[in-house]
Amino acid sequence: MSAAGWFIVLLALVGANLPFANQRLFAVVPMKAAKKSAWIRIGEMIVLYFIVGAFGFMLEARAGNRFEQGWQFYAITFSLFVVFSFPGFAFQYLVKRR
Template identity: 50%
Template sequence: MDVSVASWLVIAAALVAANLPFFNDKVFALVATRWPRKPLFVRLAEMTVLYFVVGLIGFALEAQIGNRFQQTWEFYAISACIFIVLGFPGFIVRYLRKRHG
């Protein structure tokens, strides 16, 4: 797999994973909840778990391509912020869009 393809694959996976908690009311889109609408803290917990899942996908692709590079705390802080920004469209649709009807 090419480095460019792997990079775009991780970005696409992050975009889907960051928005997944906001576009459905099931936990990880699989398990029904006891609430009629999933609360925000559950959605944020899902985002945290999905951040680590996307990170594991990225590490696996990096190891497949070649040598894995050592990452410091700055990398994880920036990637977490980017993951949150990627989830912003789902947040807007869920909480800030006006409902008609």
């Protein structure tokens, strides 16, 4: 795997955990509510999935060998994105705080 491939994997790992890392929208916009709801976090994950995917397509096109993908590719990569988000989910919802 090339360096660009590993960079996309690391970017996906960071992007998948970003909604769970703080209480701001996309880690920039402050929220009026004290805590973000789970639906907002899911929406952030979907938007970040498309951002990381667009960046991956850009790197692939820049390398000169962009391939067409079917629905199976997107289903698998979104599932992988959800799996990548588990550390952030566990920290946000499963770790007990005093």
